[in-house]
Amino acid sequence: MGSHRDLPAGMVNHIFTDTGSSSFTEFVRSHSPDLLPGRNDVLATPVGDQIPHATTIVTAICAGGVVMAGDRRATSGNIISQRDMEKVFRTDDYSGMGIAGAASTGIEMARLYRVELEHYEKREGRTLSVAGKANRLATMIRGNLPMAMQGLVVVPLFAAYDPDLDGGRIFSYDVGGGPYEQHQHHAIGSGSIFARGALKKLYREGASPDDTVLMLVQALYDAADDDSATGGPDLARRIWPVVAVITADGYRRLSDEEVAGFVQTVVDSRMTSPDGPTAPLR
């Protein structure tokens, strides 16, 4: 850090040095780069199995918005490291993200991303466009690529309400970045293959937010049924999936009681048909 004489008009603190960019990440990089996630040098050995991993996130477009849901399990290898983890995050009033992969890096990234969006909004006095938000997240994921190669893979799923379309949009990513816009529905994480199969059969275009929540809870149940790393509804501990509905009214995380209602419906129906609802053959 130089002396304060290098700063504009006698400002004594580097907080006042303008980077010329509206990006919070850019500012942190010049101010205190150690705070950014995944800035470590290459690890001596891959750590993939030793740190907790977050698993399945599902999301689907509903009438007037988008719904996102995630299970609550985190695993380290074959150990369940947490039963009530949160992996669906509010990023601003009209968007949210879910994370799969290395939990620690993912949580940090979600925190940074939230500040990134707010920082832009406060600075510029306007909200980023949905495409702008999605691109920004892609850059953050790409920055994590060296760590991903060492086993700290983080893959997010981004969902937002787009006021221009008056509807929801979904963006997926890979370790190299993205974004890839998804239509209708998408799932990420270890249980995503099973969840995606279920969603394909259950998805109804233009369904109400409530029906879409039910759809996603069904899909998570199917994922937990076949994937050991995805947690099903924990009836004994009363731990339910995290469900968020994003519409013109903003981001709303459903309360535990609301989710419990949907979970109960699914669990009751599975008592008689364990494989869930059947789709018509033709």
Next chain:
Amino acid sequence: MPFGYVSPEQQMRDKADYARKGIARGRSVVVLQYVDGILFVAPNPSRALHKISEIYDKIGFAAVGRYNEFEALRLGGIRYADINGYTYDRDDVTARGLANLYAQNLGQIFTESMKPFEVELVVAEVGDSSDEDHIYRLTFDGSVFDESGLVAMGGQAEAVANRLKERYRDGLPLAEALEAALFALTEPGGERFPANQLEVAVLDRNRPHRRFLRLNGPRLERLLSAGSAEAEASAETPAVPPAPAPEKSDTAPTAPEGDIDTGSDS
């Protein structure tokens, strides 16, 4: 003594006069507590150049004076809040910390640079109850004043503050607080500012996540008409006299200690 020598006292006095004149040129801004939080009102015809801004979850900012100068302070404040909230926790960002940062910088600029900043700021933080609300006023020389209830700054600040005290009482509903602010900002016998000439925002303690909210368009129109209807009704039946407004604590700067503040008493 060399020709052209100016004593330090004279220098400080000149700088203070210069800054004070610059600040008095613009229009006033008022900040006051209402039942659900803190209300900011500024007559401002510009839609683009804001005088009122969000800093963080619970912290708002209002300024008068030179736009480019307070804008630099505003952006610095946002960076300060965001980086502290990201480093520690969102609850660890306080208006007090921000006020100190501003005080330090304004004080330094006032003493060291040729031209002092011609700005006056309010940093306000909304708490879970009105007792936990904080309103700090900062002047061009880096003095901090811990205000309670209401602040008026810029323009004819003293006259505006006096008019505001007439109407202000603790726990005003939003529409009435806005009415009081407009009463104070309007010169006696003058025209009221229409909604499109006003910049209005609140820190509402009942909002989740981010408490700061700009009020504009139809929502502001409704509040304005509700407030003036209320005022007419109470004018017809003069009920309880308004409670005396809290004293402004002009005499007790909290930081930095008043040593370099040569301007305040002249």
